[in-house]
Amino acid sequence: YAGITTLCVIKKLEKQGKKITEINTKEIAERIVHLMLYGFKEVVSEKSFFYPSKVSEERIDELDEICKLNDDVFPKESKFFVALAKVINEYRFTGITIERLASELNMAKSSLYEYFKNKNELIRKLITKELILLQTIITENSIKANNFSEYIYIHLRSEFEYFKKRSLIIPICGWLLIDDDSWITEDEITFENYWSRKIPNVKDENTGLFFDEKTFEGWMWCLPIGLVYQGLENNFTEDDFDKAIRFIFKSIQYGLKESIDMVIFCLSLFYHSKPGKASKIPATQLPLPMG
DSSP states (O other): OHHHHHHHHHHHHHHTTOOOOTTTHHHHHHHHHHHHHHHHHHHSOTTSTTSOOOOOHHHHHHHHHHHOOOTTTSOOOOHHHHHHHHHHHHHOGGGOOHHHHHHHHTOOHHHHTTTOSSHHHHHHHHHHHHHHHHHHHHHHHHTTOSSHHHHHHHHHHHHHHHHHHOGGGHHHHHHHHHTOOTTSOTTTOOOOOHHHHTOOOEEOTTTOOEEOHHHHHHHHHHHHHHHHHHHHHTTOOHHHHHHHHHHHHHHHHHOGGGGHHHHHHHHHHHHSOOOOOOOSSOGGGOOSOOO
């Protein structure tokens, strides 16, 4: 949680053209730590759009049911997507070639060109298809939110459920978030929904951190990716995952200071996780800091 939150803030500052220097590093670090320790409840005013609304444990149980994905209707991964993910895992993005994709698919290069004009079109279409599916799930589920706090939980939980079933896409999303998002254009996919459109441009004087729709949605997007990755690496049970996703939600709302029991629980998962099968996702393929 800490590593991904820090990364998202730094990437936002970079995109705004702001350089992190020795002069402002301490100030930025203090603001990030303040946000992580105290959450939105303490770092924004009660009138702020981000100020938490109380969500009971019973209501969270209801939201969990809303966000569950039915295996019977959830579409399976296409053979092209699986092949792309395998090539990326082995050779990274710079190593994607039509030859390697065709080999993974046991197809002739000429046959692959019947589906896609070139490598770039293949990557763009496959990624766009998956992102549209994810955004559709989040948008449909978020209609059930009664307030912005519930929307935050629905966003986290819906994405978490998606990535549990689509773990192969995690390295691809990591690359898009950190290295290059130029593959997806705004006319192909939009990440707007009722709640995200209501997010104002907020620079609260207590945090000094700029939150707008893209920053917030990017932050929400990164957190479940990191959770699924770490959970697969450390053999989390379903109960472990449930507790961890609630911990992330409460940390955003109220900060790590009010979630110390959950911090201890999450740390214990990593120190006492049972050995098992290695994850399908090599650590070197996920460009996200897991701190």
